[in-house]
Amino acid sequence: xxxxxxxxxxxxxxxxxxxxxxxxxxxxxxxxxxxxxxxxxxxxxxxxxxxxxxxxxxxxxxxxxxxxxxxxxxxxxxxxxxxxxxxxxxxxxxxxxxxxxxxxxxxxxxxxxxxxxxxxxxxxxxxxxxxxxxxxxxxxxxxxxxxxxxxxxxxxxxxxxxxxxxxxxxxxxxxxxxxxxxxxxxxxxxxxxxxxxxxxxxxxxxxxxxxxxxxxxxxxxxxxxxxxxxxxxxxxxxxxxxxxxxxxxxxxxxxxxxxxxxxxxxxxxxxxxxxxxxxxxxxxxxxxxxxxxxxxxxxxxxxxxxxxxxxxxxxxxxxxxxxxxxxxxxxxxxxxxxxxxxxxxxxxxxxxxxxxxxxxxxxxxxxxxxxxxxxxxxxxxxxxxxxxxxxxxxxxxxxxxxxxxxxxxxxxxxxxxxxxxxxxxxx
Amino acid sequence: xxxxxxxxxxxxxxxxxxxxxxxxxxxxxxxxxxxxxxxxxxxxxxxxxxxxxxxxxxxxxxxxxxxxxxxxxxxxxxxxxxxxxxxxxxxxxxxxxxxxxxxxxxxxxxxxxxxxxxxxxxxxxxxxxxxxxxxxxxxxxxxxxxxxxxxxxxxxxxxxxxxxxxxxxxxxxxxxxxxxxxxxxxxxxxxxxxxxxxxxxxxxxxxxxxxxxxxxxxxxxxxxxxxxxxxxxxxxxxxxxxxxxxxxxxxxxxxxxxxxxxxxxxxx
Numbered sequence: 254x255x256x257x258x259x260x261x262x263x264x265x266x267x268x269x270x271x272x273x274x275x276x277x278x279x280x281x282x283x284x285x286x287x288x289x290x291x292x293x294x295x296x297x298x299x300x301x302x303x304x305x306x307x308x309x310x311x312x313x314x315x316x317x318x319x320x321x322x323x324x325x326x327x328x329x330x331x332x333x334x335x336x337x338x339x340x341x342x343x344x345x346x347x348x349x350x351x352x353x354x355x356x357x358x359x360x361x362x363x364x365x366x367x368x369x370x371x372x373x374x375x376x377x378x379x380x381x382x383x384x385x386x387x388x389x390x391x392x393x394x395x396x397x398x399x400x401x402x403x404x405x406x407x408x409x410x411x412x413x414x415x416x417x418x419x420x421x422x423x424x425x426x427x428x429x430x431x432x433x434x435x436x437x438x439x440x441x442x443x444x445x446x447x448x449x450x451x452x453x454x455x456x457x458x459x460x461x462x463x464x465x466x467x468x469x470x471x472x473x474x475x476x477x478x479x480x481x482x483x484x485x486x487x488x489x490x491x492x493x494x495x496x497x498x499x500x501x502x503x504x505x506x507x508x509x510x511x512x513x514x515x516x517x518x519x520x521x522x523x524x525x526x527x528x529x530x531x532x533x534x535x536x537x538x539x540x541x542x543x544x545x546x547x548x549x550x551x552x553x554x555x556x557x558x559x560x561x562x563x564x565x566x567x568x569x570x571x572x573x574x575x576x577x578x579x580x581x582x583x584x585x586x587x588x589x590x591x592x593x594x595x596x597x598x599x600x601x602x603x604x605x606x607x608x609x610x611x612x613x614x615x616x617x618x619x620x621x622x623x624x625x626x627x628x629x630x631x632x633x634x635x636x637x638x639x640x641x642x643x644x645x646x647x648x649x650x651x652x653x654x655x656x657x658x659x660x661x662x663x664x665x666x667x668x669x670x671x672x673x674x675x676x677x678x679x680x
Numbered sequence: 681x682x683x684x685x686x687x688x689x690x691x692x693x694x695x696x697x698x699x700x701x702x703x704x705x706x707x708x709x710x711x712x713x714x715x716x717x718x719x720x721x722x723x724x725x726x727x728x729x730x731x732x733x734x735x736x737x738x739x740x741x742x743x744x745x746x747x748x749x750x751x752x753x754x755x756x757x758x759x760x761x762x763x764x765x766x767x768x769x770x771x772x773x774x775x776x777x778x779x780x781x782x783x784x785x786x787x788x789x790x791x792x793x794x795x796x797x798x799x800x801x802x803x804x805x806x807x808x809x810x811x812x813x814x815x816x817x818x819x820x821x822x823x824x825x826x827x828x829x830x831x832x833x834x835x836x837x838x839x840x841x842x843x844x845x846x847x848x849x850x851x852x853x854x855x856x857x858x859x860x861x862x863x864x865x866x867x868x869x870x871x872x873x874x875x876x877x878x879x880x881x882x883x884x885x886x887x888x889x890x891x892x893x894x895x896x897x898x899x900x901x902x903x904x905x906x907x908x909x910x911x912x913x914x915x916x917x918x919x920x921x922x923x924x925x926x927x928x929x930x931x932x933x934x935x936x937x938x939x940x941x942x943x944x945x946x947x948x
């Protein structure tokens with residue numbers, strides 16, 4: 254190592270001394286502390302080309318606009334913290350880009366949020382095409398804006414929520430783009446707190462211990478074509494206005510406390526074209542107001558939609574409900590939401606004038622789901638003949654289910670979108 | 681017991697020759713095949729089939745069993761004139777009815793599922809073998825239980841119309857009213873922790889027990905929240921399985937034993 258050091262460092266240093274006024278490219282090879290030293294020597298605007306090998310370093314502070322790139326042709330460029338020390342990279346300057354690197358083995362800590370890449374109070378950072386493996390927190394941005402996080406693969410192997418970090422973690426950021434990342438095995442796949450106007454597209458978040466996506470107080474963000482699959486508790490989002498969730502997939506979140514998507518205090522939002530399939534509860538809404546839920550597909554969920562009485566003025570239209578144990582469940586006899594023009598596989602009405610709209614209103618709340626909502630142990634009677642009879646009686650003469658929770662224009666065939674975007678989202 | 685075996689073989693031959701067992705098997709075959717073919721998902725087909733098994737199988741078993749013993753009256757009287765022990769006669773008749781019914785059910789439901797699991801292209805759509813086993817086991821146990829009830833009723837009631845009425849009432853009680861009772865109790869005592877009492881009540885009724893055993897196989901426990909967790913934990917233990925198996929066993933043995941008691945003293 255020392256030999257390498259003595260050979261390479263002078264080369265690097267001389268390159269540095271000979272450098273012109275314009276930005277330079279440095280070749281960096283693995284040796285003890287080489288990367289940290291080159292970062293210290295480099296000038297703003299320089300590019301560091303990291304060659305293949307393992308860099309056993311951590312705590313590297315990038316405090317000037319540099320571009321760190323892994324060499325494309327060779328093997329992996331690995332930054333290995335060896336489960337020691339702090340975060341691997343600290344970004345403390347604007348316009349830093351980190352591309353094509355592999356980060357490994359960041360130490361688990363209970364007092365500091367160690368991460369592969371930590372950016373603090375910066376603008377215009379670019380983090381692309383990196384591979385993160387076992388890095389406690391993955392990419393951690395605080396008080397930053399106009400950054401792009403794309404095409405990264407983040408993998409963690411935690412077994413406990415308390416000793417795991419989040420994959421992509423944003424705190425007090427705005428205008429961040431998160432595109433086409435794969436996050437697996439972290440505590441929360443994607444975590445936002447106080448993040449505004451971020452765009453989150455085509456990410457795949459699977460097998461995370463807690464939530465695939467978790468945000469709070471993050472207004473005006475756009476989520477498109479993401480897939481959240483088999484996360485411990487699904488997706489939970491809270492205390493946010495003006496959320497746009499379009500063409501995402503929420504899949505296979507099955508468990509006593511798992512939700513396709515849990516919305517708590519989400520107002521004035523748009524939930525369109527999403528697919529909720531095989532979740533215990535597809536969409537759970539509590540304290541959600543004035544949102545539009547349209548053109549979504551709810552397939553084979555336990556509960557497709559569970560909407561609490563404190564949710565008002567939401568509009569459910571052109572959704573498809575198919576093969577769910579319960580289509581809609583609520584905890585009240587009052588209903589202040591609108592259900593109109595949805596397709597319900599349980600609908601048994603007819604359409605005399607063939608306009609595609611059923612002539613008989615559909616009541617999606619089964620009497621049994623109302624009973625269960627109040628007395629949970631009653632669920633043992635599911636599939637019981639007695640319960641089926643109760644439901645039939647209630648459907649014939651509705652008296653106990655919410656009077657206004659009714660779809661007066663149920664569709665006879667699932668609503669067909671003009672163009673199916675959902676086919677674009679990642680499988 | 682040799683006599684019982686002879687009577688059983690005779691009844692079996694009669695059953696195979698007559699059309700009703702074939703019809704019964706054909707019904708289950710058609711139901712299972714249709715649900716698998718048009719329902720698409722075999723797990724869903726199994727759940728739909730569960731409804732049929734829980735509703736129709738006890739009803740058919742108890743009504744058919746009652747008429748069976750009434751219709752066998754001449755045969756019984758004729759055999760009792762011979763040196764035949766009543767215990768052997770009763771056992772032989774019971775086995776001669778129950779075994780063909782069980783076989784018809786197992787073949788009717790099992791064959792479509794097995795063939796579909798071989799022919800289906802996606803392995804994930806194939807039904808969990810353990811779930812199918814539980815479903816078949818539940819059907820077999822329910823057949824044994826409700827034919828035992830049928831024999832008890834037919835031995836007790838001299839009048840055929842009365843016997844059929846009692847059979848219907850027993851089915852209504854266990855199949856529907858019992859669940860209404862559970863619901864009433866859950867509703868009335870909702871301030872108390874009801875998981876254990878509800879668990880005990882469900883084990884005490886063979887139809888409920890069969891339903892819950894199959895339901896737990898289909899991951900429905902997750903829907904049931906805390907109650908589901910309690911149930912899953914209970915039935916996951918050897919003790920829970922032993923208790924539910926012995927409950928089913930008791931439901932077969934008790935009416936059967938009572939039926940023998942009545943049958944032996946009966947004045948033909």
